[in-house]
Amino acid sequence: MNETVQNGAVVSLAYTLKLSNGEVIDYTEADDPLEYLHGADNIIPGLEKELVGLSVGAQKEVRVSPAEGYGEYDPEDVEEVDVAEFPSGMSLKLGMVVAIPDSDGNVEEAIVSEITKDSVTLDFNHPLAGKPLMFSVEVVGIREATAEELEHGHPHSLEMEEFDDFEDDFDEEDDFDDELEEFGEDDEDDTTKTV
């Protein structure tokens, strides 16, 4: 029985995530918490390490530096692309997320950060890169992970059962992006286009 947050524990968290200007960008409530497997890189390292040893009911304010969050902002990780390289008829908007395949067949997501008549600027930095993050967290549950959860490297909550069937069929358990899940995958699906 895990009484405190430690490796191999499935932890349920209620949290509010703010930027340093106070803007709330993500939160979960105590009755619908984020569940993660501690020690399996499910959440950003700067938050995970600050939760070690906490008990159910514990609350904590955690400030995460960019280096331990989504990385420093890299001004080189921006590309200006000829507008003609985008499919004609594709309506490009500032701030939209586009999926860009590279020569190895991997798909990278970028944010459209500037549009001129002839060119489109794509920013490949994570939207939270370079930003200090302020978490207010409360531990609302701790339980021991099952052997299967430890093997998969993520918790199996009730809602995950369908996903897990998918996973068993296709063996693609690690192909989904935790960050996107946390920061509004649903919203982004509407604007994500493959170029």
Ligand code: ZN
């Ligand atoms: Zn699984």
